[in-house]
Amino acid sequence: MKGSAGRHGKWLAATLFVALMSMPAVAADYVDVPAGAFQSVLPTADTPLDVSVAALAMRSEPVTNAEFLAFISAHPEWRRDQVPRLFAESRYLEHWPTANSIDxxxxxxxxxxxxxxxxxxFCESEQARLPTWHEWEYVAAADATRRDARADPAWRNRILGWYERTSGGDLAQIGGDANAYGVRDLHGLVWEWVDDFNALFISADNRNQGDPDLLKFCGAGALSMQDRDNYAVLMRIAMLSSLKGADVTGNLGFRCVRPATEKSQ
Amino acid sequence: MIRHAAWFGLLLCLGILANPAPALAAPSSGLPGDSVYQLDLPLLDQDGKAMAFASLRGRPRLITMFYSSCPYMCPLIIDTARMTERELDEAQRVKLAVLMVSFDTERDDPAALKALAEKRKIDTGRWTLARTDAGNVRKLAAILGIQYRQLDDGDFNHTSVLILLDAEGRVAARSEVMGKTDPAFVDAVRRVLADGATH
Incomplete structure (x- = not known):
C-alpha cells in the first residue's frame, strides 16, 4: 500500500497520455456522402445500369497501420500470432516488425x-462496416470538383498512370488530395476491400447453364461489362473477384463506412 | 515499476476506449485454426430452433449454400447430395450429416425451410436447413469460397458446390460437379467417415 498515491498519479498520467495518443484512431474522420444514382460498370443482371446508393458516411482516408495497431491492442484475437488461420493467411501483417508493434x-x-x-x-469495432462495391465505386467516381468525372479522359489517364507504376518500394502516407466529397486516397495509394468482394463475379446469369469455371475467370466475362474504357475500375473488380476472405496482398487495404443517420464525429 | 504502471494504463485505457468486440472469432477449446467452426455463426433451423454453428462440431458433414425458391441449381444441389449419400453403405450414411444454409434472408424463414424439407422429403434427423442474417451469410460464403449476389428479381447467382467437413470442421474436399456423383468427392467422404471411426 506504501506509495499508492504516487502510483496512482503515474497511472493517471499514463492513462491520459495513452488516451491522447490514441485519439486519432478513435475519432476517425468520416465524411458524409449524399445519396445518389450512377451508372456502375458492373451490371446487375439485365436491368438498367442505374444503381442507387443510399446516403452514407465514409472514412475520409484508408485505415492506417497506427489505427490497426490500436485495434489489435484492444482485440488481441486479431494479432497475427493469435488469429485463427481461417480468418487470415500466414502473410497477415507480416510487414510489421512484431505482432504488436509498427515502425x-x-x-x-x-x-x-x-x-x-x-x-x-476493424470496421465493426467502430460501429461501421466495409463499403459495398457500388458504394466504393460511387464515391471513387469523383475528382476534385465533380462527383462523376469518369467520362473525362484526362481523369482516367491519371488513374491508369498509377497502375502503370511498378509496385514495390515503400507505400506513401495517407493524405492525398480530397475529392468532391472530401474523401482522399481512393486512387493512387492502395486497393481496398469491399464488403461484397465475393459478389463480383462477372457472368451475367449462370443459374441454369454454363461452365461453373467461368465464375473463376473474370477475364472470360469481362466483355459483358458495360464500360470497357474504364480499365482502372475493371482491374479492381478483377482483383477483388479473385480473392478469398483470408487472403492478404501487399497493396490491399480498406476503409469503412457507416449509415449517414447522424453527423459523424 | 513505472514501466509496469504505464503498461497497465495503456491496457486499461484501450479497454475503456475499445468498442464492443466484433463477434467473429469464437472462443474455442482446441479447435483447429482452419476449422470453419471458428466462425461465430448463429443459425435458425427449419423448426425454428436456434443453434450455434460450432455446436455442429464432432461429426463429418456436407455443407452447402442455397435458397429455397431457387428454380434450377438448388434442387440439383439437393439431388447431388443425395446421390453422393447413395454411394455410401447404410452404416456410413448414418454417420454423415448435411447442413444447407440459405442466401435468402428475406424469404427463407423457418416456415419456408420447413416447407421445402417436406416437399423434398428431407430427413431432418440428419439434414438441417438453416438461415442466418445477411452479414453472416456474407461471412459464411467467404469462408466456404462461395460467390453469390442477389439479382433485381430476387433470385441469386451463386456458386453451386458441395463441401465436405471433417468432424473438426476442416474442409476435406469440395465438388462443383452437379447432377451426377463426383467419384473423387465420394472417395473423400468415405475416407473422412472411416477416419472418424478410428478416433
Missing amino acids: AGQARQPVVKVSWFAAQA
Missing part, C-alpha cells in the same frame, strides 16, 4: 496485408 515510418501508411475478415472486424 515509426509505418504509422501513417495505409495498413495492407489485412484479410477481409480482419478488415470487417
Whole structure:
C-alpha cells in the first residue's frame, strides 16, 4: 500500500497520455456522402445500369497501420500470432516488425496485408462496416470538383498512370488530395476491400447453364461489362473477384463506412 | 515499476476506449485454426430452433449454400447430395450429416425451410436447413469460397458446390460437379467417415 498515491498519479498520467495518443484512431474522420444514382460498370443482371446508393458516411482516408495497431491492442484475437488461420493467411501483417508493434515510418501508411475478415472486424469495432462495391465505386467516381468525372479522359489517364507504376518500394502516407466529397486516397495509394468482394463475379446469369469455371475467370466475362474504357475500375473488380476472405496482398487495404443517420464525429 | 504502471494504463485505457468486440472469432477449446467452426455463426433451423454453428462440431458433414425458391441449381444441389449419400453403405450414411444454409434472408424463414424439407422429403434427423442474417451469410460464403449476389428479381447467382467437413470442421474436399456423383468427392467422404471411426 506504501506509495499508492504516487502510483496512482503515474497511472493517471499514463492513462491520459495513452488516451491522447490514441485519439486519432478513435475519432476517425468520416465524411458524409449524399445519396445518389450512377451508372456502375458492373451490371446487375439485365436491368438498367442505374444503381442507387443510399446516403452514407465514409472514412475520409484508408485505415492506417497506427489505427490497426490500436485495434489489435484492444482485440488481441486479431494479432497475427493469435488469429485463427481461417480468418487470415500466414502473410497477415507480416510487414510489421512484431505482432504488436509498427515502425515509426509505418504509422501513417495505409495498413495492407489485412484479410477481409480482419478488415470487417476493424470496421465493426467502430460501429461501421466495409463499403459495398457500388458504394466504393460511387464515391471513387469523383475528382476534385465533380462527383462523376469518369467520362473525362484526362481523369482516367491519371488513374491508369498509377497502375502503370511498378509496385514495390515503400507505400506513401495517407493524405492525398480530397475529392468532391472530401474523401482522399481512393486512387493512387492502395486497393481496398469491399464488403461484397465475393459478389463480383462477372457472368451475367449462370443459374441454369454454363461452365461453373467461368465464375473463376473474370477475364472470360469481362466483355459483358458495360464500360470497357474504364480499365482502372475493371482491374479492381478483377482483383477483388479473385480473392478469398483470408487472403492478404501487399497493396490491399480498406476503409469503412457507416449509415449517414447522424453527423459523424 | 513505472514501466509496469504505464503498461497497465495503456491496457486499461484501450479497454475503456475499445468498442464492443466484433463477434467473429469464437472462443474455442482446441479447435483447429482452419476449422470453419471458428466462425461465430448463429443459425435458425427449419423448426425454428436456434443453434450455434460450432455446436455442429464432432461429426463429418456436407455443407452447402442455397435458397429455397431457387428454380434450377438448388434442387440439383439437393439431388447431388443425395446421390453422393447413395454411394455410401447404410452404416456410413448414418454417420454423415448435411447442413444447407440459405442466401435468402428475406424469404427463407423457418416456415419456408420447413416447407421445402417436406416437399423434398428431407430427413431432418440428419439434414438441417438453416438461415442466418445477411452479414453472416456474407461471412459464411467467404469462408466456404462461395460467390453469390442477389439479382433485381430476387433470385441469386451463386456458386453451386458441395463441401465436405471433417468432424473438426476442416474442409476435406469440395465438388462443383452437379447432377451426377463426383467419384473423387465420394472417395473423400468415405475416407473422412472411416477416419472418424478410428478416433
